[in-house]
Amino acid sequence: MRCSCKECGTYMVQADSDLLGCVCPDCGYRCRDCLGTDTVVSRENLGRLAADPRFSPDALAANFAPREGEDDEEPGGTDRGKWGSWT
Numbered sequence: 682m683r684c685s686c687k688e689c690g691t692y693m694v695q696a697d698s699d700l701l702g703c704v705c706p707d708c709g710y711r712c713r714d715c716l717g718t719d720t721v722v723s724r725e726n727l728g729r730l731a732a733d734p735r736f737s738p739d740a741l742a743a744n745f746a747p748r749e750g751e752d753d754e755e756p757g758g759t760d761r762g763k764w765g766s767w768t
Contacts, residue, residue, distance in 0.1 A: 684712070686707070688705065689707055691707040703715065
């Protein structure tokens with residue numbers, strides 16, 4: 682995410698450093714608002730998640746497969762898929 686500086690309004694960019702967040706190129710103000718809950722996953726924990734069978738491609742794909750008894754067609758014959766229409 683990119684945002685404007687709270688101090689001077691300049692377009693900020695994400696910093697590639699030990700301190701995660703955005704840095705204003707004009708005034709140097711640092712911001713971490715776009716990081717949300719400020720809960721960064723460490724490299725070690727991310728590695729553990731990658732090895733977790735719940736996050737395997739097959740397990741994730743199964744969450745999007747139609748389950749028995751589900752019908753993708755809406756009543757009245759308008760087939761807009763499981764999630765409806767974006768238009």
